[in-house]
Amino acid sequence: MAQKPSIPKGTRDFSPQEVARRNYITGAIREQFERFGFQPIETPSFENYDTLMGKYGEEGDRLIFKILNSGDYLKKVDESAWSEKDVVRLTPQLSEKALRYDLTVPFARYVVMHQNEIEFPFKRYQIQPVWRADRPQRGRFREFYQCDADVVGAPGIVQELEFIQLYDRVFASLGLEGVTIKLNHRKVLSGIAEVIGAGDRLTDFTVALDKLDKIGRDKVEAEMAQKGISPDSIRRAAPLFEMQGSTSEQLGALKKLLAGSAAGREGVGELEEILAQTEALGLRAATCQLDVTLARGLNYYTGTIFEVAAPEAVNMGSIGGGGRYDDLTGIFGLNDVSGVGISFGLDRIYLVMEELGLFPETLDRALDVFCINFGEEEAREALKLVMRLRSRGIRADLYPNDTKVGKQFKYADKREVPYVVLIGDEELRAGQFTVRDMRKGEQRSYPLEAWSDFADSLEP
RNA sequence: GUGGUUGUAGCUCAGCUGGUUAGAGCGCUGGAUUGUGGUUCCAGAGGUCGCCGGUUCGAACCCGGUCUUCCACCCCA
Numbered sequence: 001m002a003q004k005p006s007i008p009k010g011t012r013d014f015s016p017q018e019v020a021r022r023n024y025i026t027g028a029i030r031e032q033f034e035r036f037g038f039q040p041i042e043t044p045s046f047e048n049y050d051t052l053m054g055k056y057g058e059e060g061d062r063l064i065f066k067i068l069n070s071g072d073y074l075k076k077v078d079e080s081a082w083s084e085k086d087v088v089r090l091t092p093q094l095s096e097k098a099l100r101y102d103l104t105v106p107f108a109r110y111v112v113m114h115q116n117e118i119e120f121p122f123k124r125y126q127i128q129p130v131w132r133a134d135r136p137q138r139g140r141f142r143e144f145y146q147c148d149a150d151v152v153g154a155p156g157i158v159q160e161l162e163f164i165q166l167y168d169r170v171f172a173s174l175g176l177e178g179v180t181i182k183l184n185h186r187k188v189l190s191g192i193a194e195v196i197g198a199g200d201r202l203t204d205f206t207v208a209l210d211k212l213d214k215i216g217r218d219k220v221e222a223e224m225a226q227k228g229i230s231p232d233s234i235r236r237a238a239p240l241f242e243m244q245g246s247t248s249e250q251l252g253a254l255k256k257l258l259a260g261s262a263a264g265r266e267g268v269g270e271l272e273e274i275l276a277q278t279e280a281l282g283l284r285a286a287t288c289q290l291d292v293t294l295a296r297g298l299n300y301y302t303g304t305i306f307e308v309a310a311p312e313a314v315n316m317g318s319i320g321g322g323g324r325y326d327d328l329t330g331i332f333g334l335n336d337v338s339g340v341g342i343s344f345g346l347d348r349i350y351l352v353m354e355e356l357g358l359f360p361e362t363l364d365r366a367l368d369v370f371c372i373n374f375g376e377e378e379a380r381e382a383l384k385l386v387m388r389l390r391s392r393g394i395r396a397d398l399y400p401n402d403t404k405v406g407k408q409f410k411y412a413d414k415r416e417v418p419y420v421v422l423i424g425d426e427e428l429r430a431g432q433f434t435v436r437d438m439r440k441g442e443q444r445s446y447p448l449e450a451w452s453d454f455a456d457s458l459e460p
Numbered sequence: 461g462u463g464g465u466u467g468u469a470g471c472u473c474a475g476c477u478g479g480u481u482a483g484a485g486c487g488c489u490g491g492a493u494u495g496u497g498g499u500u501c502c503a504g505a506g507g508u509c510g511c512c513g514g515u516u517c518g519a520a521c522c523c524g525g526u527c528u529u530c531c532a533c534c535c536c537a
Contacts, residue, residue, distance in 0.1 A: 006510095009529090130537085137531070138531080145537085320537070321536085344537080409496050420497080441498090
């Protein structure tokens with residue numbers, strides 16, 4: 001090892017403990033996904049360059065990891081692009097593949113490619129890593145996992161209700177309380193822009209509005225003005241900044257503001273219905289609330305928009321998000337297929353759970369029974385016992401060689417093994433094995449042939 | 461992509477205005493205890509001070525570059 005090895009910026013190794021904890025989270029998510037009727041699919045870690053580029057906006061294109069062509073990758077480069085250092089023209093000549101940036105676009109591609117084999121409505125889930133060439137921060141990595149569930153071919157608001165329930169059940173099963181599911185509607189946003197006379201500035205308007213709780217009203221108004229939204233429009237948007245009170249009060253204010261917009265009225269109507277029915281169904285761990293400043297993923301969402309905020313006690317951005325897109329597969333040539341979906345951010349949920357101390361201690365235990373090795377003859381008997389216990393589904397192991405007993409115990413202690421079995425020459429002569437309960441510090445013996453009594457005594 | 465920040469033993473961190481042999485706690489190894497971990501006591505090992513270059517008689521410390529960490533933007537899970 002000439003140099004210290006390292007891993008790329010924004011990537012991580014995962015220890016056994018971390019993998020156990022990550023599996024605990026994905027296990028809970030997977031279980032609920034399946035319980036709600038979703039089926040798993042997987043897609044390649046890299047896609048064709050053209051499949052991904054242009055799907056996430058200009059910012060997204062910048063953050064996509066491009067894969068350099070193999071072989072003589074300069075062969076196809078055209079001279080003028082090269083001499084002008086024109087990156088936009090050059091990149092597609094150097095790269096024909098790119099790393100998956102999210103799970104939604106590959107899913108849309110999948111649906112289009114397999115449309116004749118799929119039963120619609122198609123409910124799929126997908127738990128895979130994605131890559132972004134972003135600058136890392138806490139809870140922001142260049143390689144991270146998304147856990148997505150989407151439905152295509154299912155119009156109407158039943159799916160929206162289902163997704164709120166799904167979010168809630170996952171967080172409830174993880175013991176993660178206090179998360180907030182924020183809800184908004186693309187048509188509400190475009191309706192507002194329309195009625196205040198900023199319909200042509202929808203994106204600038206919503207991007208600025210999104211920052212309201214972060215930078216405050218004055219700065220939001222300043223940003224809107226700076227983006228070319230007229231003072232009159234900003235003045236007419238005033239009710240938005242003053243929205244307070246109960247959900248029904250907010251909905252009332254929205255309805256009033258949006259009276260002149262058909263799309264806006266439709267959006268408010270859907271939100272009202274979703275909120276009312278969610279109220280009726282009830283939630284276990286999360287709360288659901290209307291948030292008109294929520295403006296994510298404008299590039300493709302066309303209906304409901306979701307974002308999940310971590311509990312307030314934890315400083316972490318969103319731990320999930322999603323929404324409805326009426327025509328996502330349209331970009332791949334399949335029109336009029338409606339989709340709606342949500343995503344869980346595994347890596348961020350991990351950080352939140354760690355900070356709140358929500359991981360069960362039993363996750364750190366990889367062995368139930370551990371046998372001390374006293375030598376060849378004793379080890380043969382121990383191995384026989386180990387195999388019997390394993391056949392009963394008990395995680396059992398034998399120390400590989402007969403080093404000092406103290407050292408073997410220390411190893412068992414570090415591994416947090418609850419039961420240590422001793423088969424030394426004393427036990428061998430008596431035809432017994434001794435079990436030490438490491439937590440209680442008590443020991444008892446069983447006849448060798450009564451191993452199943454011991455197995456029965458272990459908690460399932 | 462912009463601005464800032466961090467890096468010293470396996471881990472968490474000290475290290476004065478630049479001064480000779482870089483420290484602590486925890487962990488690790490051995491012993492007290494050759495069939496008993498988690499407590500205690502004793503001893504020991506372990507460091508190109510992120511990396512490259514510069515200033516200086518002399519650099520962990522100052523300067524430049526680079527990598528990394530974290531933070532604020534941008535954006536987002």
